Amino acid sequence: MDLCKQSIVAAIIILCGTIVQATAQGVMVLTNARIYTVDQNRSWSEAMAIDSDGVISAVGSQADILKQFGDAVKIDLGGRLILPGFQDAHLHAVEAGISAGFCDMPQFGSEADFSTTLEDCRQTRQENGWIMGAGVNMSGLLESVADPLALIDAAIPDHPAIIIDDIGHGAWANSPALAAAGFDKLTSDPGGGMLIRLDGGDLSGVVLESLSQTLLDIAQPPTESSIALAVGSLAAAMDTLAENGITAVSDAGGYWPRGHQKVWGIAEKKNLLSARASNALYVYPDRPADSQIAELKRRFDDDPENLVRFNQVKIYVDGILTQATGALYQPYEEKLALGDRDRMGFEYFPRKTLFRYARELSAAGFQLHFHATGDRGVGLALDAIAQADPASGPHRITHLYMIAPRDLPRFAELGVVADFQIAPSSVDPEYLDYVADFIGDRANALLPLRSMIETGALTILSSDWDADEISPLIKLQTVLTRRVEAAPDLATAVEMMTINPARLLKHADRTGSIEPGKFADLVVLDRDIFKIAPKEIASAKVVVTLLQGDPVYDPAGLFAR
Numbered sequence: 031m032d033l034c035k036q037s038i039v040a041a042i043i044i045l046c047g048t049i050v051q052a053t054a055q056g057v058m059v060l061t062n063a064r065i066y067t068v069d070q071n072r073s074w075s076e077a078m079a080i081d082s083d084g085v086i087s088a089v090g091s092q093a094d095i096l097k098q099f100g101d102a103v104k105i106d107l108g109g110r111l112i113l114p115g116f117q118d119a120h121l122h123a124v125e126a127g128i129s130a131g132f133c134d135m136p137q138f139g140s141e142a143d144f145s146t147t148l149e150d151c152r153q154t155r156q157e158n159g160w161i162m163g164a165g166v167n168m169s170g171l172l173e174s175v176a177d178p179l180a181l182i183d184a185a186i187p188d189h190p191a192i193i194i195d196d197i198g199h200g201a202w203a204n205s206p207a208l209a210a211a212g213f214d215k216l217t218s219d220p221g222g223g224m225l226i227r228l229d230g231g232d233l234s235g236v237v238l239e240s241l242s243q244t245l246l247d248i249a250q251p252p253t254e255s256s257i258a259l260a261v262g263s264l265a266a267a268m269d270t271l272a273e274n275g276i277t278a279v280s281d282a283g284g285y286w287p288r289g290h291q292k293v294w295g296i297a298e299k300k301n302l303l304s305a306r307a308s309n310a311l312y313v314y315p316d317r318p319a320d321s322q323i324a325e326l327k328r329r330f331d332d333d334p335e336n337l338v339r340f341n342q343v344k345i346y347v348d349g350i351l352t353q354a355t356g357a358l359y360q361p362y363e364e365k366l367a368l369g370d371r372d373r374m375g376f377e378y379f380p381r382k383t384l385f386r387y388a389r390e391l392s393a394a395g396f397q398l399h400f401h402a403t404g405d406r407g408v409g410l411a412l413d414a415i416a417q418a419d420p421a422s423g424p425h426r427i428t429h430l431y432m433i434a435p436r437d438l439p440r441f442a443e444l445g446v447v448a449d450f451q452i453a454p455s456s457v458d459p460e461y462l463d464y465v466a467d468f469i470g471d472r473a474n475a476l477l478p479l480r481s482m483i484e485t486g487a488l489t490i491l492s493s494d495w496d497a498d499e500i501s502p503l504i505k506l507q508t509v510l511t512r513r514v515e516a517a518p519d520l521a522t523a524v525e526m527m528t529i530n531p532a533r534l535l536k537h538a539d540r541t542g543s544i545e546p547g548k549f550a551d552l553v554v555l556d557r558d559i560f561k562i563a564p565k566e567i568a569s570a571k572v573v574v575t576l577l578q579g580d581p582v583y584d585p586a587g588l589f590a591r
């Protein structure tokens with residue numbers, strides 16, 4: 031919300047004259063528009079009225095709306111398309127900004143490439159002395175560098191350094207960083223992660239899965255300056271969301287030991303938010319369950335009056351397919367980049383613990399947000415949800431690269447929301463070839479979106495930004511034009527980014543479609559994407575984004591007077 035709107039009521043026109051929203055009559059009318067309402071009947075309209083609280087008061091024909099609200103301030107949309115604001119129910123808004131400040135490493139490279147970049151990274155020390163980099167693929171690193179720990183120690187011997195991977199499931203640390211976490215040659219793998227070792231048993235410097243979060247928690251304690259940095263990062267992320275027409279999100283990071291919850295709270299107080307947020311708190315596999323459950327309960331926050339809620343828990347069931355850590359029903363291909371571990375993949379939690387978290391956290395009111403990529407991981411998440419309290423649902427599983435045919439109908443049966451991320455990167459033939467190195471022919475049946483829709487399960491599309499593409503328009507084009515398992519039509523695809531995530535995020539009574547009584551969370555596009563070929567959709571542009579009637583993105587000044 032902008033500052034002037036919050037602080038002033040009567041004087042708003044004088045002090046904040048550029049915002050049309052608050053008129054003497056309190057109503058703003060949008061005319062000459064093509065409004066796709068995403069209501070139950072998938073109906074279209076021409077005009078709408080928004081009251082001074084940012085609530086839609088009427089939607090209808092231009093003649094009717096003008097007759098009813100003749101005195102209101104009118105904004106001519108010039109025939110542009112209005113949709114409900116996009117809702118992105120899985121992204122990493124706080125981390126996106128923070129990692130943007132890390133030194134950039136090549137995804138793949140030789141020893142010499144990594145050495146040179148690490149030397150440069152040395153110059154980018156954080157205030158607390160840690161050196162942070164990002165972008166290296168850990169499987170690739172272990173293939174191209176014989177002793178990653180020796181390499182990073184040679185380049186950065188004197189300060190702790192962590193290079194996080196390209197996908198959020200691993201990190202490359204030097205000796206001071208490993209020592210700060212208490213990891214040495216004798217350490218056995220803590221819950222939820224792996225210390226990758228060289229042939230003789232020495233540490234390689236590569237840690238996988240939750241151990242990268244353990245290291246990041248140490249590197250980024252919630253000091254005043256790191257919180258301030260994160261708030262600034264979140265504000266920048268908000269700009270990106272607004273530019274993309276996104277008015278509601280769910281942050282899937284929620285690393286509470288790093289102060290992420292506090293960061294969101296400060297951002298809301300400072301009026302930096304341009305989107306509603308129903309966020310998740312991360313459940314650590316290496317923390318004792320009793321105290322962690324108590325801590326998470328203390329942090330539960332579900333006040334519908336606030337823009338920000340922390341009413342979900344993010345629980346990782348498995349890792350990722352391209353690290354052979356996604357949990358599979360059938361083994362990985364023989365040649366695994368990360369050596370000879372369990373060929374059925376990896377589980378973050380022992381079963382009993384996983385199910386206990388599902389039961390107790392759902393009973394405490396939390397919505398369960400499971401990460402699962404492998405088919406067995408998805409099956410385990412479904413098993414966990416089957417034991418959870420449905421009253422705090424709907425619960426969901428995100429990523430869903432592989433789903434066994436026998437597990438598909440269980441989503442609808444259990445009322446589980448299916449949350450896919452489908453971007454150009456995920457349908458890229460080169461990427462699919464790469465995945466096939468790990469799972470063979472099964473790579474041809476990834477991300478079974480169409481099959482899921484046909485089961486009748488509530489299905490949504492999110493981004494996983496900044497790990498992947500954020501633009502809803504690019505994703506709409508991708509899901510409609512992909513070779514297999516494409517969305518049946520644009521209307522269905524739009525629902526998966528508007529009303530369906532609104533249902534998941536439990537604010538469908540106020541958002542997700544354009545109907546009287548709902549908030550005017552809207553996106554205006556420069557053209558009608560229903561009238562162009564699916565392969566052209568990504569060329570459409572967001573012109574304006576409104577959050578509760580307030581223009582949070584309007585570079586052309588369409589709503590300015």
Ligand SMILES: [Zn+2]
Nearest residue numbers: 120121282494
């Ligand atoms: Zn994610």
